[in-house]
Structure formats: C-alpha cells, structure tokens
Amino acid sequence: xxxxxxxxxxxxxxxxxxxxxxxxxxxxxxxxxxxxxxxxxxxxxxxxxxxxxxxxxxxxxxxxxxxxxxxxxxxxxxxxxxxxxxxxxxxxxxxxxxxxxxxxxxxxxxxxxxxxxxxxxxxxxxxxxxxxxxxxxxxxxxxxxxxxxxxxxxxxxxxxxxxxxxxxxxxxxxxxxxxxxxxx
Amino acid sequence: xxxxxxxxxxxxxxxxxxxxxxxxxxxxxxxxxxxxxxxxxxxxxxxxxxxxxxxxxxxxxxxxxxxxxxxxxxxxxxxxxxxxxxxxxxxxxxxxxxxxxxxxxxxxxxxxxxxxxxxxxxxxxxxxxxxxxxxxxxxxxxxxxxxxxxxxxxxxxxxxxxxxxxxxxxxxxxxxxxxxxxxxxxxxxxxxxxxxxxxxxxxxxxxxxxxxxxxxxxxxxxxxxxxxxxxxxxxxxxxxxxxxxxxxxxxxxxxxxxxxxxxxxxxxxxxxxxxxxxxxxxxxxxxxxxxxxxxxxxxxxxxxxxxxxxxxxxxxxxxxxxxxxxxxxxxxxxxxx
Amino acid sequence: xxxxxxxxxxxxxxxxxxxxxxxxxxxxxxxxxxxxxxxxxxxxxxxxxxxxxxxxxxxxxxxxxxxxxxxxxxxxxxxxxxxxxxxxxxxxxxxxxxxxxxxxxxxxxxxxxxxxxxxxxxxxxxxxxxxxxxxxxxxxxxxxxxxxxxxxxxxxxxxxxxxxxxxxxxxxxxxxxxxxxxxxxxxxxxxxxxxxxxxxxxxxxxxxxxxxxxxxxxxxxxxxxxxxxxxxxxxxxxxxxxxxxxxxxxxxxxxxxxxxxxxxxxxxxxxxxxxxxxxxxxxxxxxxxxxxxxxxxxxxxxxxxxxxxxxxxxxxxxxxxxxxxxxxxxxxxxxxxxxxxxxxxxxxxxxxxxxxxxxxxxxxxxxxxxxx
Numbered sequence: 001x002x003x004x005x006x007x008x009x010x011x012x013x014x015x016x017x018x019x020x021x022x023x024x025x026x027x028x029x030x031x032x033x034x035x036x037x038x039x040x041x042x043x044x045x046x047x048x049x050x051x052x053x054x055x056x057x058x059x060x061x062x063x064x065x066x067x068x069x070x071x072x073x074x075x076x077x078x079x080x081x082x083x084x085x086x087x088x089x090x091x092x093x094x095x096x097x098x099x100x101x102x103x104x105x106x107x108x109x110x111x112x113x114x115x116x117x118x119x120x121x122x123x124x125x126x127x128x129x130x131x132x133x134x135x136x137x138x139x140x141x142x143x144x145x146x147x148x149x150x151x152x153x154x155x156x157x158x159x160x161x162x163x164x165x166x167x168x169x170x171x172x173x174x175x176x177x178x179x180x181x182x183x184x
Numbered sequence: 185x186x187x188x189x190x191x192x193x194x195x196x197x198x199x200x201x202x203x204x205x206x207x208x209x210x211x212x213x214x215x216x217x218x219x220x221x222x223x224x225x226x227x228x229x230x231x232x233x234x235x236x237x238x239x240x241x242x243x244x245x246x247x248x249x250x251x252x253x254x255x256x257x258x259x260x261x262x263x264x265x266x267x268x269x270x271x272x273x274x275x276x277x278x279x280x281x282x283x284x285x286x287x288x289x290x291x292x293x294x295x296x297x298x299x300x301x302x303x304x305x306x307x308x309x310x311x312x313x314x315x316x317x318x319x320x321x322x323x324x325x326x327x328x329x330x331x332x333x334x335x336x337x338x339x340x341x342x343x344x345x346x347x348x349x350x351x352x353x354x355x356x357x358x359x360x361x362x363x364x365x366x367x368x369x370x371x372x373x374x375x376x377x378x379x380x381x382x383x384x385x386x387x388x389x390x391x392x393x394x395x396x397x398x399x400x401x402x403x404x405x406x407x408x409x410x411x412x413x414x415x416x417x418x419x420x421x422x423x424x425x426x427x428x429x430x431x432x433x434x435x436x437x438x439x440x441x442x443x444x445x446x447x448x449x450x451x452x453x454x455x456x457x458x459x460x461x462x463x464x465x466x467x468x469x470x471x472x473x474x475x476x477x478x479x480x481x482x483x484x485x486x487x488x489x490x491x492x493x494x495x496x497x498x499x500x501x502x503x504x505x506x507x508x509x510x511x512x513x514x515x516x517x518x519x520x521x
Numbered sequence: 522x523x524x525x526x527x528x529x530x531x532x533x534x535x536x537x538x539x540x541x542x543x544x545x546x547x548x549x550x551x552x553x554x555x556x557x558x559x560x561x562x563x564x565x566x567x568x569x570x571x572x573x574x575x576x577x578x579x580x581x582x583x584x585x586x587x588x589x590x591x592x593x594x595x596x597x598x599x600x601x602x603x604x605x606x607x608x609x610x611x612x613x614x615x616x617x618x619x620x621x622x623x624x625x626x627x628x629x630x631x632x633x634x635x636x637x638x639x640x641x642x643x644x645x646x647x648x649x650x651x652x653x654x655x656x657x658x659x660x661x662x663x664x665x666x667x668x669x670x671x672x673x674x675x676x677x678x679x680x681x682x683x684x685x686x687x688x689x690x691x692x693x694x695x696x697x698x699x700x701x702x703x704x705x706x707x708x709x710x711x712x713x714x715x716x717x718x719x720x721x722x723x724x725x726x727x728x729x730x731x732x733x734x735x736x737x738x739x740x741x742x743x744x745x746x747x748x749x750x751x752x753x754x755x756x757x758x759x760x761x762x763x764x765x766x767x768x769x770x771x772x773x774x775x776x777x778x779x780x781x782x783x784x785x786x787x788x789x790x791x792x793x794x795x796x797x798x799x800x801x802x803x804x805x806x807x808x809x810x811x812x813x814x815x816x817x818x819x820x821x822x823x824x825x826x827x828x829x830x831x832x833x834x835x836x837x838x839x840x841x842x843x844x845x846x847x848x849x850x851x852x853x854x855x856x857x858x859x860x861x862x863x864x865x866x867x868x869x870x871x872x873x874x875x876x877x878x879x880x881x882x883x884x885x886x887x888x889x890x891x892x893x
Binding site for chain 1: 567568571573575576579608611737738739740741742743747752754759760824825826827828829836838840842850851853855859860863864867892893
Binding site: 225324488492 | 534536557558645648649650651652654655656659715719721722724725873874875876
C-alpha cells in the first residue's frame with residue numbers, strides 16, 4: 001500500500017469537493033448567507049480540519065494518521081480509493097452537530113496488511129435533509145454499520161439494500177442519538 | 185389344568201419383564217447421571233437417598249405429576265400413539281431373550297428374527313412422534329432419525345445373518361449353546377467360523393448404538409441444534425415413555441450383543457473349573473452391564489458426528505465389511521466342517 | 522439483502538433459530554430459509570439486548586462511564602476497561618505509573634485466557650461433546666478466584682481507573698497466577714489430545730465455513746477470525762499500547778480460513794497469553810499504582826479521539842468526540858463481534874444446518890457486545 005499515493009488521491013478528491021462547493025456558494029442568490037457559510041469554518045473549533053481537506057494529525061494524541069473531510073456525495077469515491085489501497089472499514093457512525101444544524105457521518109478505515117495506518121473520513125450533511133450515498137457496494141461490511149447509523153440518527157443511505165432498524169425495534173419511530181431526542 | 189399353569193407362567197414372566205424393563209430404565213438413568221458426573225469431575229445426584237439412589241423414583245414421581253400438554257393442531261392419534269409404540273415393542277422383545285438356560289419366557293425357533301423385527305418398529309414410532317408434533321425442529325429430527333436408522337439396520341442384519349449361518353439356527357438358546365466351553369468358543373473369536381471375529385463385534389456394537397440413537401449418533405435429539413428433536417413437544421409421561429423406551433432399547437441391544445457374541449450365560453473360563461467356570465445368569469448380567477457401561481462412557485466422551493459422515497460410515501464402511509465377513513465366514517464354516 | 526423472492530419458492534421453509542436457543546450464546550435470532558437440511562439464506566436479527574450504551578456515554582461523566590465497559594463483552598471485560606481508560610488518558614494527557622501498566626497487562630491476559638476457556642467449552646458443547654465444558658470451567662474457576670481477590674468481581678470487571686488501578690496486587694496474586702500457569706500447561710496438552718485430535722471433531726470442523734482474507738477485509742472482521750484466514754494482524758503487535766512492546770510473544774496465524782483454523786488460533790493464543798503473563802510477572806517493578814495528579818473533572822480538549830485495543834474477539838475501538846466538557850459529546854463503541862457476525866449471512870449460504878452452527882460457534886459470539 002502506497003501511503004503517499006493514497007494521500008495524494010484523497011487530497012485531489014477533497015480539492016474537487018472544495019471547488020464544487022465554491023461554485024455552489026457563488027451560484028447562490030443571496031450573498032450574505034453564503035458568506036456566512038464560508039465564514040463558519042473559521043468560527044469552528046480549532047482542531048477541526050478546514051472544510052474538505054486532508055490533515056495529517058498526530059497519531060499519539062488523536063489515534064488516527066489521516067483526517068479527511070469531504071462532501072457527502074464523495075464518500076463512495078473515497079471508499080473506493082481506500083479499498084484499492086487494501087484498507088478495511090472498521091466502523092461507520094454519526095455525530096449530531098446541533099449548533100451547526102448538520103449531521104456528520106464518520107468512516108473509520110485501517111490497514112491490516114502491514115504497518116499501522118488509520119484514516120478517518122468525514123462528511124457533513126444538512127440536518128433537515130440527511131441523505132448520503134451508501135458505501136455497501138464497495139465494502140460489504142458497511143451494510144450493518146449504516147443500518148445502525150440510520151437507527152441512531154435517521155440518516156438515509158441512498159442505495160442501501162435493506163435500510164431497516166437493526167438494533168432498535170422494527171416499530172420504532174424515533175432516533176435516539178439526535179440531540180433533540182427527549183426520551184420516551 | 186395345563187393351560188392354567190401355562191397362563192400363570194406367562195403372566196409371571198410378563199410382570200417380571202415389565203418390572204425388569206422399568207427398573208432398568210429407571211436405574212440406568214442413575215448409572216448414566218453418576219457416570220457422566222464423575223467423568224465430568226462433579227458428583228451427580230447425591231441428595232435423594234444414599235448416593236442418590238432414590239433419584240429415579242423422585243424423577244418418576246415428578247414426570248407423572250406434570251401435565252401432559254397436547255399442543256393445538258397436532259395430529260392427535262399419531263401424537264398419542266408414538267410414545268406407546270416406542271415402549272411396547274421394547275417390552276415385547278423381552279419375551280424372547282433368554283437370560284439363562286432356565287430363565288426364559290418362550291423359546292422361539294425364530295427368536296432372533298422376532299427381536300430384529302420388533303426393533304424396527306422403533307423407527308416408525310420416532311417418525312410418528314416427530315411428524316405429529318407440528319414443529320419444524322421435530323420434523324427435521326424425524327427425517328434424520330429415519331435415514332440414520334435405515335442405514336445402520338443393514339450391517340446389523342447382515343452380521344446377525346452371519347451368526348445364524350455359523351450356528352445353523354435362529355433360536356437364541358441354540359446360538360448361546362454353540363458358544364459353550366470358555367472364551368475361545370465365543371463368536372467373538374474366529375474359532376467358530378466368524379471370519380473377522382472382534383471386528384464384527386465392534387461393528388455390531390456401533391450399529392446398536394446408532395439404532396438406539398445414542399451419542400455420538402444422537403442427531404435425532406441433538407440438544408444443541410434441534411432443542412430436543414422429535415420429542416420437543418412431549419411433556420410428562422409422553423417424554424417419560426420415550427425416555428424409558430430408549431433405555432429399554434439399550435438393555436435389549438446389550439443383551440442381544442451378549443447372546444450373539446459373548447457367549448450369553450457361559451463363563452469365559454472352561455466348565456471344568458469349579459465355581460468360576462459354572463454358567464449362570466450372573467455372567468449374563470455382568471456382560472450385559474459392562475456393555476451398557478461402555479455405551480454410557482462413549483456418550484460423554486465424544487462430540488456428535490455430522491450427517492454425512494454418519495451415513496458414509498454405514499454405507500461405505502460398515503456394509504462392505506459385513507458383507508465380506510458374511511462370505512468369508514461361509515467359506516470358513518465350510519472349511520471347518 | 523431481502524429474502525423476499527426466495528421465500529416465495531415452495532421448496533423452502535422458514536426456520537427460526539429463535540432468541541432462546543441452546544446454541545446461540547445469548548439472545549440472537551437468526552431467520553433461516555432452509556431447503557431440507559441446507560441453509561439457503563440466514564439473516565441475523567439483532568437488538569434483543571440493546572441497552573443503548575452510546576447514549577449512556579453522553580449522559581454520564583467520563584468517570585461515571587467506567588462500569589459500562591464491563592457490561593459490553595462481559596467475558597473479556599478487562600480489555601474493554603483497558604481500551605476506555607487508555608483513551609481518556611490519551612485525551613487528558615495522564616501518565617500511568619509502570620507498575621500499574623504491568624498489573625493491567627497481567628489481569629487483561631488472565632481475562633483473555635478465561636474468555637477463551639469459556640469459548641472452548643461452549644463450542645465443543647455445541648458440537649455435542651458435553652464433557653470438555655466442565656473441565657474448562659474448572660480451569661476458569663481458578664482464574665475467576667484470582668481476579669476476584671484483586672478486583673472484587675468475577676465477571677463484569679471495573680478495575681482500572683484513569684491513571685492506574687484502584688487496588689494494588691499482592692504477592693499472593695502473582696504466585697497464584699504462576700501456579701495457575703503451571704497447572705494450565707499440563708491441561709492444554711490434555712485438551713489437545715482429547716479434543717483437538719479427536720477424529721469426529723476434526724470432521725466437524727475441517728473445511729467448514731471457509732472465510733477468505735478478502736472477505737474478512739470487506740466485512741471488517743478482526744481478531745481470531747482474521748488470523749484464522751492467514752492475515753498476521755494483532756493490535757498488540759501492529760499498534761502496540763501499554764507495555765506490550767517490551768514483552769516477547771508470538772501471534773498464531775493459520776492460513777486455512779476454516780473453523781478448525783479459528784479453533785487452533787484461539788487455543789494457541791491461550792499459550793501465548795501465558796507467556797506474556799510470566800514475563801510480566803518477572804519484570805513487574807515496585808511503585809505506586811495510581812498516578813499522582815489525576816484531575817477530578819476530566820475536560821479534554823475539544824475534538825475527536827480514537828483508540829483501539831485487542832480484545833479477546835478482535836479490535837475493540839472507541840471514538841470519543843469531546844467538546845471540552847466533563848461528559849462525552851459522542852461515544853461510539855466499535856465492537857469486534859458486530860463485524861464478525863456480519864459475514865455470517867454471506868458465508869453460510871448452502872451450508873448444512875449443523876455446519877452453520879459450528880461456524881457460528883467458531884466466530885465466538887457474545888451478543889451483548891453486538892447489541893451494546
């Protein structure tokens with residue numbers, strides 16, 4: 001597995017995403033909110049990577065080697081890059097950033113064929129419309145992880161063959177890990 | 185007058201055999217539980233009576249006091265008939281088994297044939313029990329039991345035929361009489377004409393374990409896969425009858441093996457030696473219970489075989505060996521005159 | 522992968538390996554579509570023991586969450602304790618004294634042996650051999666007594682604190698461990714003679730449930746499942762934590778990928794754990810068992826952190842997102858058996874029912890860990 005190769009490809013992917021995002025932002029009719037959106041990353045918490053980028057972080061503190069943030073619809077491409085590099089998908093989960101009104105889907109990859117290398121891939125999607133493409137075509141193990149994330153956050157994975165409740169009962173109608181879940 | 189004495193005699197034997205079968209079934213459970221316990225480094229029953237000897241009575245009382253539940257939708261006649269059909273042929277077989285020269289209910293000329301015929305009814309009973317239970321696990325188990333029993337009956341019959349060939353009669357008393365004179369005359373060794381000798385004994389022993397559904401051939405009631413197999417839906421005395429029937433069958437299988445191979449009630453030493461050489465029912469019982477103890481030991485030592493290896497063992501190994509033995513023994517008998 | 526079109530076929534029938542079953546080791550339900558004795562499709566249904574540990578992580582402070590770790594995989598609870606405690610120490614920058622590290626490794630490896638012993642007994646019980654279970658439990662009872670004298674619990678341990686352990690071990694414990702290892706070294710050859718070399722067991726396990734290394738990679742399977750398919754991956758060697766770099770041990774790897782390979786991996790791992798314990802006991806230094814200054818309220822810097830350890834069943838990892846408070850913002854627990862079981866649906870197609878159960882047993886399932 002060529003680490004440098006992987007980093008380069010992920011950087012290229014993230015750059016694509018950033019370019020797209022800038023286009024979208026400039027295409028938006030109202031300038032003020034777009035500017036606010038662009039400004040958001042600057043107000044964000046310091047350790048977070050800038051929007052759509054690849055950061056090499058300190059493994060001894062963070063537990064991962066590479067921290068990649070990309071757009072929601074690029075996750076399949078990122079999974080393919082890492083699959084070709086021989087990595088395995090350890091977990092998929094979500095984080096509810098209520099203040100930013102966004103849901104973050106986090107993918108953890110690791111390398112089992114040699115020296116340790118861990119990559120975390122994140123994608124932020126809007127909270128009112130949480131859909132993201134599924135990576136279960138690339139990694140079959142993502143099937144259950146995505147079902148679990150759907151259980152807890154209500155994130156809809158497009159193209160998933162069986163997006164049903166996995167851990168919660170079938171007749172459940174709430175998503176417990178959303179920050180506005182008040183219990184039942 | 186004569187008829188009266190005959191009827192009386194038959195009646196005594198009948199009660200005696202039922203008592204013998206029931207007592208064996210009950211106390212073999214004790215032997216098995218204690219044996220299993222000591223093999224597994226624990227004690228087994230020890231509270232009820234000294235050394236747990238009254239445990240089977242307590243178990244019997246418990247089983248009888250439970251409710252016999254008949255689930256909705258089962259095939260009632262078959263469901264009720266299956267446990268009875270397991271127990272009744274087992275007791276009927278006791279009529280033909282000679283325990284010594286004098287302890288014998290009826291001396292049939294075709295005693296061996298009768299035993300093997302009645303033993304086959306057991307398969308039908310298990311199939312009925314599994315089918316009538318309206319439970320998918322029971323049906324799978326019944327299917328397995330039928331294929332297993334059919335497969336293992338064949339080598340058993342072929343070896344029985346070999347023994348009949350050597351003795352010249354199906355009469356059990358005569359089969360035992362042909363083995364008089366010490367261990368060298370037993371059918372266990374090739375001296376009488378049994379070509380493969382001890383190997384046929386082992387094959388017959390394996391087949392009898394498979395016929396009675398004892399581990400490692402207990403796919404029919406595989407506890408960890410099929411819960412309880414064909415007797416999943418039975419409670420109280422329905423289960424009790426299956427249980428007792430299984431132990432009665434084990435006793436019959438051990439008795440039959442003793443008669444066919446181990447010289448029945450004859451001592452292993454020649455009759456000229458006083459006391460130890462005398463034939464008596466005690467020798468018969470000793471040999472029978474040694475075989476039963478081996479069956480118990482084997483159950484708690486080995487894991488279960490897969491269905492394929494079970495059937496392969498029978499069709500591809502045991503049957504060719506027993507057929508070869510039949511032909512070779514015929515030749516040997518001719519050679520020995 | 523819905524079984525809708527398949528179940529229309531009149532030849533197949535549905536069998537429910539229900540939540541209550543002697544062989545599923547916990548409350549696991551598997552919906553089987555059977556063609557006679559063959560499995561056409563197997564769909565595990567989870568959630569019967571789902572207790573929402575991840576939400577509990579958000580409602581409790583970092584220290585209050587410690588007991589939850591013992592309830593996930595109760596058979597190797599100390600590995601889970603270790604993973605969580607090392608994560609928080611990484612986040613807060615707490616240094617652990619060396620004696621505490623050694624004690625942690627000794628107790629974790631003893632726990633690993635006891636977990637493997639229980640797996641061994643229960644697995645052979647599933648296959649129909651009733652006796653090894655009681656022998657394995659006899660050995661396991663000795664481990665449980667030793668660990669109880671130190672931690673106070675027999676099963677769901679909560680022994681490590683941030684900065685060390687809450688109790689020091691005495692020489693009784695260390696000599697007890699050495700005596701146990703000496704006895705176990707005579708028992709393992711007996712298990713191999715009676716069980717591993719038994720021809721019936723070999724027939725039941727060899728060639729059953731082949732799992733290729735590629736399949737493991739796609740499903741994220743780790744631990745003995747991965748090592749039984751030929752991949753040399755053990756977090757204690759690939760990503761060393763605690764004092765494992767200073768200890769000398771091998772990682773058993775078998776290339777065949779069938780149930781027998783996974784069986785042998787776990788049996789050999791018991792021997793390797795014994796080596797680790799012996800070396801650790803020989804090297805353990807004197808000193809304190811708790812760090813000097815452990816803050817009462819732990820407020821790590823905001824951001825997210827990840828830590829992975831090698832539990833008895835594979836890679837156990839925690840991803841914690843902190844926003845600077847005394848509670849986690851998000852606590853994600855990655856359980857190894859969750860990924861190991863997810864390959865059951867694909868791998869069990871066309872297997873006999875008995876083989877399917879042998880395969881499940883060789884995956885070493887603990888359902889509370891899957892459901893969390």
